[in-house]
Amino acid sequence: MFCYQCEETMNGTGCTMNGMCGKKGEVAVLQDRLIYALKGYAFCNSRGRLKGCNDPDFGPFVMEALFSTLTNVNFDAVYFEDMIQNTLRRRDVVRDNVHGGAPPGPQAPNAAVITYDELMEKTAEEIGVLSTENVDVRSLRETLIYGLKGISAYGMHAFILNSENDDVYRFIEKALISTIEDSPLDKPDVEQMIALLMECGSVGVQIMSMLDAANTGAYGSPVPTSVSTGVGKNPGILISGHDLKDLEMLLEQTKGTGIDVYTHGEMLPANGYPFFQEYEHLVGNYGNSWWHQKSEFENFNGPILMTTNCLVPPKESYADRLFTTNMVGYSDDKIQIKHISAKSDGSKDFSEIIDAAKKCLPPNELENGTVMTGFAHEAVLSVADKVVDAVKSGDIKKFVVMAGCDGRRKERQYYTDFAKELPKDTIILTAGCAKYRYNKLDLGDIGGIPRVLDAGQCNDCYSLVVIALKLAEVFGAESVNDLPLVFNIAWYEQKATLVFLALLSLNVKNIVIGPTLPACLSPTVLDVLVKTFNVSKNTDVDSDMKRLITL
Known part of the structure; x- marks a missing residue:
């Protein structure tokens, strides 16, 4: 291979x-x-x-x-x-x-x-x-x-x-x-x-x-929402991945069963959609980004439904509680994960997962607090005047797009440290699971505007583009490159590759990417991207703070 x-x-x-x-x-x-x-x-x-x-x-x-x-x-x-x-x-x-x-x-x-x-x-x-x-x-x-x-x-x-x-x-x-x-x-x-x-x-x-x-x-425009990270006393089902339709079907089928549903990883933003907020047994978000799942799934006690990436090869200790659907699958010599297929009309029967949940203990508590989500483009643009006034008054000096993926490398501590060191007059715009590196930090707000605005899943980077283009229009800037806006992006897999290409297609320049540059970029291709778009790799917090924020 x-x-x-x-x-x-x-x-x-x-x-x-x-x-x-x-x-x-x-x-x-x-x-x-x-x-x-x-x-x-x-x-x-x-x-x-x-x-x-x-x-x-x-x-x-x-x-x-x-x-x-x-x-x-x-x-x-x-x-x-x-x-x-x-x-x-x-x-x-x-x-x-x-x-x-x-x-x-x-x-x-x-x-x-x-x-x-x-x-x-x-x-x-x-x-x-x-x-x-x-x-x-x-x-x-x-x-x-x-x-x-x-x-x-x-x-x-x-x-x-x-x-x-x-x-x-x-x-x-x-x-x-x-x-x-x-x-x-x-x-x-x-x-x-x-x-x-x-x-x-x-x-x-x-x-x-x-x-x-x-x-x-299908689900309404997300609204700013405080999501619980604690646990209740009922048995639970944990849903991970990205697919909102699966969440809809699961919530409908678990109504009145006494089972709580928790989101995990990239499903966190689902809590911000008005449609899903109508289900009282959607009680919060459990855990962090995808790579923590071996310990988090083990502690959850109940069944887990994996709807898309990011599946990590499971431990035997919870493999019998793990279910896959859509194009997700796993099997090896020791483990065969149960798969839920769609019927001809697209519906799915989650009764096996529900029956399994009824026999399980409630989740073990990992933390007990809240985290904010729901700052997609409509929510942010609804307070655009407030944002613009804060920029004009100098209360907001810069927007920092820190979207993308999380990953296991210890170098990703950089993103936590970078967020901590940002001046208090900066706003972080994020989408994707990279947010788990800083979305639980107490970074405060600027005039009631939280300093971390979570637009949603990795695909919701589109919201960040809409916000940036609207700001450019309001300020009369020729492009987003003329705004007080910088990009410090984390990547892991191919959806992030597409987001990167999408930004380049919009002629967004000066993107900083890390923790490494994609291995697929040859020196010649990388040189073209550097010369055309001034793409660069992140370095260290102090150096990047100077080149992105303070200069």
Whole structure:
């Protein structure tokens, strides 16, 4: 195997035996094979579009498949074997319709004709990341694939809420094909390929906007909410991941059962939606970001429903209480996690989880306090005049976007220390699980405006874009780059890669990213980003405070 798609990649270069995330080498190679099959499927489907015989389910299927290959989503080899076979079946149907059952001709790429048996013989070196020899072409292609994974993750959430766009599907198709088309490896057109990355970022803005509209259309616009971090005396069910539709179904099915429901990790912002606040047995948030789950899930006592990433390979002590749904899955020689599948109408039966909860003790208390969420764009813009007045009076000197992902590296203490050292006239704008590094600090407020404004999940970085663009409009600035606004972003996985590309597509400059730079960026590609957008890595708190805040 070779995988360098996440921030934890071995030695900052690539995992080659097993993934630092817990992904086995066997599963990593199966994911490479699946992506290779998806490229051939995209090629055939694009030809089918020209003849009106493309697969109408291409978009949702490919998004689910790509989503399953994100870091910490699916660790089940059988799942990927089935997905590969399904992808090739779909590809063959479209290809046969295009060519009337005849061979597709010598111009078709191997990914369009390879059989299942042949593909399962292919090694990672033959079809994976390293199969592209030119390091810059490889860098650009893989970064694009990771952006597509981010689009697919957010796109699937929108699709579940009946929101989709064929233009998004066409871009996914085009982008996948671009990674198999022959390139002049001696003189790769880096500028053209970077333009495709910028288009990926633009589609990322579009898909996050679609998801924002789908979420608020279904559940109302988030409102500032104080969320309990303590526990009650009833048995509980813990829901983690990102999927709000699953939370809706779980809350409805647990009504009147005497079971409390708690959010975990990236589900914390769900507490800010008016729809979910109508359920009295949604009692609060339990624990912190994803990487704490081994200890937190063990202490919870009740069942846990994992709806999307970020799943960590579980301990046997709570594996029998862990359930997965959607494209999440886990199995190994010792552990087989129970999976809840959707029915044909999209509904799910959580009765097994509910029955398990009734037999469990209440959660062990980890902490007892509150944390704020619900500061999405509508909530912030509703007090825009107050914010503007505070800026004009000098009470607010700077906004610091500290969105993104949390992770296990000890270097991430930097974000806690940075937040602590920020002057009291600064406001932190955040979204994603990076907020757990500072959202429980007592940083106070500025004229009633909390100094940490949590817009929501990682996909809600869109809210931060809307806020920034509105501030630019109010202050008459030509762009967000002219605002008292700086970006100090943490990243971990591929959705963060998409958010990064989305910001670049909006011509946001001077972004600081950490705790490391993505290993997939070759020196040449990184140099282009530095020269064009002045992207840089974080350093230490004192130095970054001077260059971002005090100068």
